[in-house]
Amino acid sequence: MTMFRKFGSMFVLASAFTTLVACNNAGDGGNDTLTNTPSTGENKTQQTIDTTDGLPAMTTENITLTYASWDNAYMNEYLAEKFMEKxxxxxxxxxxLEQxxxxxxxFNLASTGNLPDVFWYLGDVSASLDNMWLQDFSAYYNADPENELIPASIKEAGTFGDLRLSxxxxNLPxxxxxxxxxxxxxxxxxxxxxxxxxxMIDLAKKLTVPEQSIYGMNLYTQLTTISPIVNQENSIGEFGYNGESFDFSVYAEAYEQQREFSRTGxxxxxxxxxxxxxxxxDPEVWAASTGQLGMQVDAIWTANLFExxxxxxxxxxxxxYPVPNGDNSSNDNKPCYVDFGGISSVTEHPREAYELLKWxxxxxxxWMHKIDAFETLxxxxxxxxxxxxxxxxLLDDSEIWEAYKTLVPQTEEWMAFLDSVHSPVAMGGTYIPGFQSFLTWMGEQDIFGKLDRDEIKASDIQAELTEQANKMVQEARDKVLQNYQ
Structure with a gap:
């Protein structure tokens, strides 16, 4: 077996900011003792690469690449072994690292010059952008024909002007x-x-039978996320984001629907x-585990729990079941938890780091190795x-999808679910700088609290929210472009 080393993390510096978690899909595995292999070298952001004949050749020299993700530890080890075999x-x-x-x-690794060559970032892209941890790899990404199979709904996520920083x-739909x-x-x-x-909304009402303590719908993922993405034309983000600006009108309707469902049981x-x-x-039981719930609004990984x-x-x-289609929208966009990764700004091997990130x-x-791993690990x-x-x-490749479909029950519902997730839409903070700052502003203004206490209606403040979100995100995008000039 090909051997490789695993490095644990030792947090020796004080935290510089609060981690903003988008979702919890951590892998297994504990931490070993930290052993650092310093990654030095000048910042290669926006380096020029001749890609006239496609991607440059990989090095034949013996090199080491460090990699950090919170994916399942067994999967990470398996894929790393396969990469080293090639x-x-x-x-x-x-x-x-601890998720x-x-x-x-x-931050601690960056402070000692030891950022991994390739890493995933968690929740808020601004943390990586503001600290300039990410390198532009557009020259590699744009020269790679395989990336033409990335769905249009997410193709531009991770780009900033001409830069491809993540x-x-x-994709977890x-x-x-x-x-x-x-x-x-x-x-x-x-x-x-x-x-x-x-x-779906009508069914939730029909499934609510108070005299039998049966409830129509329970939320993990939110209607306020789902509705703008499926019902709003050209929405490729939360809050009706179309790639340039926000429109909170459908979000406001969904928020008020959630409040109605709370009031009416x-x-x-x-x-x-x-x-x-x-x-x-039992006051601390999950509603979906009681047999008294019609619908659980959730994410793909919960299918394992229900088995x-x-x-x-x-x-x-x-x-x-698939997230339902929009009533009026003609797009097939569906909300997903999408994890993002990038290449360290201080890696000495950006070409090879790109290949590892992609692999x-x-x-x-x-992905073909992942399918084997799903079956055999x-x-x-x-x-x-x-x-x-x-x-x-993520790739809209028929060979990958046909192989993948063999891993799940061959039911109409499973096949429909998989057919429905070819146009993923990621959560805002993962690729929109300033998005998390906007959510923080919402909290500071007690807007969420006022909405939940029915002191204000979302429809009454949608114009204000739209203006503030557009302002904060534009300022953050401008800062990214200025930093990476």
């Missing part, structure tokens, strides 16, 4: 889970897999509340690491 002159060292303090860990590396048992109990037909947003009682104790017999004995033994039969992320060759006790894959391909 490029035996390259040693890949896996840098392990809960991921960005602080990167790229999508993992939103999903809706319907409990077939509850539908049967209430004699309500399951919807078509080609359902619409308004059909469509949503289950709040976790830990006295009402939850009365409804479920466990905890749910099956209770007769809970959660069926995966571990979106590239076809790496086991823990030390022989149990499988994956029941179902925890993400879907």
């Amino acid at each position: 490029y035996p002159n390259i040693t890949v060292e896996l840098v392990e 809960a303090t991921w960005n602080e860990g990167l 790229a999508p590396v993992k 939103f999903a809706i889970f319907l409990d077939r048992t509850v539908f049967g109990k209430l004699n309500i037909p399951m919807p078509s897999v080609d359902w619409t947003y308004s059909e 469509v949503f289950p009682p709040a976790f830990g509340s006295e009402e939850a104790a009365q409804a479920f017999g 466990t004995a905890e749910f099956k033994d209770k007769g809970i039969d959660m069926v995966i 571990m992320g979106w590239g076809k060759e790496g 086991t823990y030390e006790d022989g149990s499988k690491v994956y029941t179902y894959p925890d993400g879907v391909p």
